[in-house]
Amino acid sequence: MVEHSIDLLESTALNNANRHGLNSGHGLNGHGEISGPVPSVEPLFQFFEAREALYNELHTRPFPVIETPASISQLAILHEESGQNLEFDHLSQLSHRYAVNPPAPGASCFYQNFGGFELRWERHTEFSSYTFIHKLDAPMPFGKTALSLLPPEWLKAMPGKVISCLHVELQAMPPEPQSADDLRQCFEGHRLISSSVEGGRAQLWTSYRIHSDGFGRILLQNRDLNACQTGRLVRRLLEIETYRMMVLMAFPLAKRIAPEVQGMERDLAAIIQQITDIEGLDDERRLLGELSTLAARVEQMITDTNYRFSASEAYFALVESRLDELREAGVNGLQTVGEFLSRRLVPAYRTAETVKSSLMDLSKRIERASELIRTRVNVTIESQNRYLLQSMDRRSKLQLRMQQAVEGLSVAVITYHLVGLVKHLADSAESLGWIEHAALWVGASVPVCGAVVVLGLMRLKKRISQTNEIMKEKQRSIQ
Template sequence: MHAVCYQEGFIVPANNSSAPNILPLQLHPAREALYHELHARPFPVIASPVRISHLALLLTDEDRERDFQHLRHLCIRYGVNPPADHETSFHQRFGEFEVRWERHLEFVTYTFLRPGTNSLPFSHPTLSMLPTDWLQEIPGQLVVALHLEVVSPEAEQLDREALAECFEGQRLVSGRLLEGSATLWSAFRLHGDGAGRILLQNHGLNDNQTGRLILRVLELETYRLMALLGAQPARDLAPELGRLDQRLADMITHLSDTEGLEEERQLLRQLTTMAAQIERYRANTMSRFAATQAYYQLVMKRLEELKELDAGPNFTLAAFFSRRLTPAASTCESVGSRLEDLARRIERAGDLIRTRVDLKLEEQNRGLLASMNRRSKVQLRMQETVEGLSIAAISYYGISLIRYLLGALEPLGIDINKDVGTAIAVPFVVGTVWWLTHRIKKIILQDEQTETASSESQDPR
């Protein structure tokens, strides 16, 4: 039977490529991907009993394509249709078991499922059915390795001895989930095979409900461990932030005692080095801390969706996760806040030192300008003195030339008293020399002002 949809009173096939296009509009290139996003990771339909092995691996950018090709190699090996390019999820049956593959932002998950048996839980995990060489070559760093088994409602409930054997005698945490429809047991620790173990007792869930419960439990364990990835970097960084904080306090205290410009420049260089170190810490940890907070919120959300019954005085899953996971998330948040606060304080201290340095430089510049002003005044007086002497010297030579000229007129029969003529020429010669000197000076000043105005108009600033 083909899926159908309704269109203007007519029933047409939902996925019929020959159906008329009723939206002759320009479509966004990501439109189909947006519709597909809500259905990319559907809830699985899983019947009880079932045995599941779950892996989550951190991937680098280089590992992503290698991981996708590695999955395709497994499909080719079992004669299964491989996933299409750019797919973020894949679900297919591989003979006796099923494979669910999902790519997330920074990690990838593999979930292997097969119907359970009546043997002891965890005695034959699904992971043992995978080719050993293929498992050894999976790209990425393994973070989560988990075996999860669901016991059917018809099976007898395991007693304390049987549970101890299943979990190698480790202390267990249990919870009644989905308002009592299922019971969970787990130590939330690694076991002898290097993986964690979770046992679910189904008390009456159908296949859809069982699939949703399994998916939430797997996400709970995956996000729990991913959230804890930021705890150790936060613990390692906290003492270093304490030392940097003390260094900054000492530098600010020493700042009030500094007087010389060179000392303040040395403090500024130290602050610059410290700021670079803080930026390196931020680049290495802030994304991890932000991811920790996001994963922590997802864990808390999944715990709410499990609808665990209150166990009274007994330890519940919610209490266990809150007691163990919340401090780690709070530590990451606290260290991240300290890192940001230290960066802001270093920036303020640097601004303060730069302000002090600028003020002292301005004071020195003011002194230099005052000294230059005094020198300019002295040079101006000297220039005026030289200018006066130049006028006198030029006038003297001009008057001497006139006197020689008047003396040369006597042989020509022109009787002119040289002394009187020279005396009469003195004011004219001195006035003419003075006028020419000031005229030349005015022309030079006008040319300088024109060049200055032209250069200022061409300055892009």
Template sequence: MADQTGIAAHPLRNTLLNEAHARPFESLNAPLRVSHLVMHTGTSGRREEVEHMSGLCERLQVDPPNAEAGHFVLETSAFRLRWERHTEFSTYTIFVNGAESEPFSETAIQALPSTWLPGLPGELLAAMHVSLVPAASIEASIESLGRYFHADSLAGSECAGRAASVWTDFLADQSGFLRFLVIDDSLNAMQAGRLIQRLLEIETYRFMALLSFPLARERSADITDMETRLGTLMDRLATVAELADERDLLSALSDLSAQIERQMAQTNFRFSATAAYGTLVRRRLNALREQRIEGVSTLDEFMERRLAPALDTCVHMGERLERLSERVSRAANLLRTRVDVALEAQNRDLLDSMNRRASLQLRLQQTVEGLSVVILSYYVVSLVGYAMRGLERIGFMPNADIATALSIPVVVTSVAVGIGLVRRRVISADANAG
């Protein structure tokens, strides 16, 4: 496809251009009620979510989402529902305009059909209510806010250049929802939309980041045990001397390495996700531009005090596994080198022994060849002697003993040359066969 300039466009160009505007901030005005659900679905489940949203659209006679959609906004006269699909979770955010008798007395989620909510795909991970109210409609003193929050856990701050204040206690109410109260002093619609979106994302990513915390505590004992076993094996490595013991130690290190790799395979994705979600939480907190309200912690301070230790624990567990894997790998390589050197020494000794045996066999062979020449020459000379004495008796040989004596050099030379020829033929045939 080419644009108006005639230049061929990349097939993903429009997708990438639209991605920046795929999920814009809402334009919101006080008074407003918001309910937010985070459903943990794993990396699959899009089709079920689209079907469930389509069922609600059919009931309300609204056009359904596209089958490949990753987000969708359902607009009615009573509420607006925004569904967003993420990598391993989905969010459902309900917006209802209008004032309540008092904050959180009537929540936005009550506008949805009660029979539709239980069928949401996945498992509920996080849930929260946000109440955006004009400053003139509520008393913003710490004492009065005790009607909505637990005073000993209250956190709050002024945000968006002091255009609003945000209050929460990060505790679930009787229905399991966290509460955020946003008091609007001078927010415009876009500021209000950004502020509420960031609050929702802070809680969403906080819960996703904490998913690995129980896993980290569960695997802590296993990691400690493997570290202890590695220490024991390293102590043995410093004292072991026999090749058989080194092989046993290498086998034990290989088994330990396999266990560590299995632990990493089971936890690496979750620990890596925790680090990524933790970074997103801190970015959203920074984007709030909080200003302190005397007497209470800011949201950032609360997170640093309650969330940071849990995130650090998860990150630390991942780092411990990484370091443990590296230590086992180094120890195994060191021991493998020692075993290889020992085997090379054994092979060298074996080759030296074989060379000595070959040299001895060669000397024995040469000795046998010399004896063979003597023995064969003796028998050949004896045969020549018989022949000469026979010729002497019939008158053909004047002196048999002299003739026999004269034949000795000739016989010995002939036998030696003959044995040498036979040896060379055997060696040549063996070389050709090899």
């Protein structure tokens, strides 16, 4: 009861502001905010630059205030390249035609009363919505829609492609309850879906079919909802229609790529089966190359489809949220909107979700298989490296023995030459009479020369070793 009174006061304030605000320049604007001069106050703090924009984000895209009866039509149009400028130009043409203010450049929404109808334009991430509200009391539902007041040539020139279009007829609840047979003619004979919403304060009828004019239809019978509550209910219904179509955009994509995903899964299974039959490094490299090619295909497909599948998930969550807000209850055994969408929309969404999960799972499996083959390659390379190290160790030992043999020969050769020099000296000294028995001196010099050569080589090795240690210390200090 309190909510009803508050909404009623809000509705009255908005209506009074819309009636008197045009002449006085004060009152409430389309967002429910007070317009007119506001005294400026010197700020005491240094605020974040985008604080005001972030704060006002809560007040963007407000719900419409709709009195019963009314006719509402909405078009959801997908964006195209340079679509924003085209939309501004298109809305400006309609505004100039009816002599009203056009939308501000760069605006994401535009709410304007054109006299006979109200236009609400909102630009979203992937689409723009055009909602036309016409207050009328038509004797026959959908006999005259809100679009009938729009210039046909303006409607035909709308930029972009329509993804969703819906007529909502808002009427007072009739004194006598109506059956599906009574209202089937309003929906061109289609089978009807109906539910009691908002705790039994309204009842909706629809067929979720495309009718002869290309639009869907919803008949909303209002029992005791005020204008604000009615506007929120209508907005939920319009969002459900638009978001469910955005959810379904992923379904054709999922069906199209599903066979290719299954083919890549078979290719991966065939590669994994060949892992056990690997005979050498060439087979490992070949399988690793095939896995790399398959991984590139999968990652490219994930890149091409990830946005669409992620957007579908977000839109599906919005549809579920709006359905919960309807607070539906069954009527006369008819199928409710929530039951119908659960039966038709959920399987399509699950299909897209399954394909997305299959792609992600396939990517992980390829990564695991690649890691397995790389491990085998590393083991093979390590085995080869171990064999090479063993061969190098054997060669090093052989080289050491050869070096030791060469050193022994070097000692003998150098000793031989030194002894030869001693022999020449001894012969010369014997000829001069300085010594006798030169051969004894030569024989005695042999062990002395050998000892000198050995000590010299040992000192040379030690000096080389010390030099190497000094160089290593310098390298460690630099690092």
